[in-house]
Amino acid sequence: MSAEGGTKAIIAALSANLGIAVTKFGAYLLTSSSSMLAESIHSVADSGNQLLLLIGGKRAKRAATPEHPFGYGRERYIYAFIVSIVLFSLGGLFALYEAYHKWQDPHGITEYKWVPIAVLVVAIGLEGYSFRTAIKESNQTRGTTSWVDYVRRAKAPELPVVLLEDFGALIGLVLALFGVGLTLITDDGRWDAAGTAAIGLLLVGIAGILAVETKSLLLGEGANPETVRKIEQAILNGGGVDRIIHMKTLHLGPEELLVAVKIAVPKSESAADVAQHIDETEVRIREAVPIARVIYIEPDIDRAGKEQAAPPAAV
Incomplete structure (x- = not known):
C-alpha cells in the first residue's frame, strides 16, 4: 500500500510541477523577475526529483543476486538521498545566487505586470492539489502518528519526500507572491530579491531535513x-x-x-x-x-x- 500510494503521489506531483515549470519560465521571460526564475528552477528540480523517486522505486524491485543476497530494497533510500542533494544544490543554492545578483542590480517589473501574479495564483492551486493527494495517500499509512513523527519515522521515503517538497513549494509560491507583489507596488526590485532569498533559505532547510532522515535510513533502521x-x-x-x-x-x-x-x-x-x-x-x-x-x-x-x-x- 505504501509503495502504491507513494507512486500515485509522485505522479500527481510530477504532473503539476511540469506544467508549473513551463508557465513560470514564460512569466520570467516576460518580466525578468528573479522570484519567478527561482520558482522556475525550483519546479524543474522538483520534477527531476520525482523522476528520481520513480526510478528508485523501479530499481528496488529487482530480484536478489549472489552479489546482493538481500535484494535492492535500499535503492529507494539512495535515490531519496540524491533528491535532497538536488534540492539543495539546484533549487536552494541557485535561488540564493539569483537573490544576490538581483540585489546588486535591482529593477522593477515594468511590462506584463499581471503575468507573474496570475501564474503564481494558478501554481498555488496546482501545488495545492498535489499536496492534497500526498496528504490523502499518507493518511492511509500514518494512522494517529503526528506529521512530524511520520516524516521522521516513515520507512518508505517517497511520501515524506513528496510531502516536504509540496509543502516547501506552497510556502515558496507565497514568498514569491509576496516579493513580486511588493515589487509591483513599490517599483523596488529589492523586494523581488528578498522573496528569492527567502525561497532559497526555505529549500536549503528542507533539503537538510531530507538528507538527515534519508541518511538514517541508509545507515539501517530497525522496526518501530x-x-x-x-x-x-x-x-x-x-x-x-x-x-x-x-x-x-x-x-x-x-x-x-x-x-x-x-x-x-x-x-x-x-x-x-x-x-x-x-x-x-x-x-x-x-x-x-x-x-x-x-x-x-x-x-x-x-x-x-x-x-x-x-x-x-x-x-
Whole structure:
C-alpha cells in the first residue's frame, strides 16, 4: 500500500510541477523577475526529483543476486538521498545566487505586470492539489502518528519526500507572491530579491531535513516499537519457546524486514521438536508482520545466568 500510494503521489506531483515549470519560465521571460526564475528552477528540480523517486522505486524491485543476497530494497533510500542533494544544490543554492545578483542590480517589473501574479495564483492551486493527494495517500499509512513523527519515522521515503517538497513549494509560491507583489507596488526590485532569498533559505532547510532522515535510513533502521511488540508476541504465543534472549531487526527496504532472534528452548526438547517449533515461530512472525521477509532464529538452552541483560530489540 505504501509503495502504491507513494507512486500515485509522485505522479500527481510530477504532473503539476511540469506544467508549473513551463508557465513560470514564460512569466520570467516576460518580466525578468528573479522570484519567478527561482520558482522556475525550483519546479524543474522538483520534477527531476520525482523522476528520481520513480526510478528508485523501479530499481528496488529487482530480484536478489549472489552479489546482493538481500535484494535492492535500499535503492529507494539512495535515490531519496540524491533528491535532497538536488534540492539543495539546484533549487536552494541557485535561488540564493539569483537573490544576490538581483540585489546588486535591482529593477522593477515594468511590462506584463499581471503575468507573474496570475501564474503564481494558478501554481498555488496546482501545488495545492498535489499536496492534497500526498496528504490523502499518507493518511492511509500514518494512522494517529503526528506529521512530524511520520516524516521522521516513515520507512518508505517517497511520501515524506513528496510531502516536504509540496509543502516547501506552497510556502515558496507565497514568498514569491509576496516579493513580486511588493515589487509591483513599490517599483523596488529589492523586494523581488528578498522573496528569492527567502525561497532559497526555505529549500536549503528542507533539503537538510531530507538528507538527515534519508541518511538514517541508509545507515539501517530497525522496526518501530509497535512492530517489535508484534514480533515478540508472535514468538512467545506458541509452544517450545521459554523466552526471547535477544532480538534485532533491520529494514532491508521499506517493505522488507530482517528479523534475527535468539530464543531459549526447554532442555527436554529434542532436535526434531526444536526444528518444528522454529518453523512454527517463523509462520507466526510472518502472519503478524508480513514484511518480515528474512528471519533467522537461533535456539539455545535456557540456563540460568548464561545470558542476562538483552540488547535492545530494535537496532
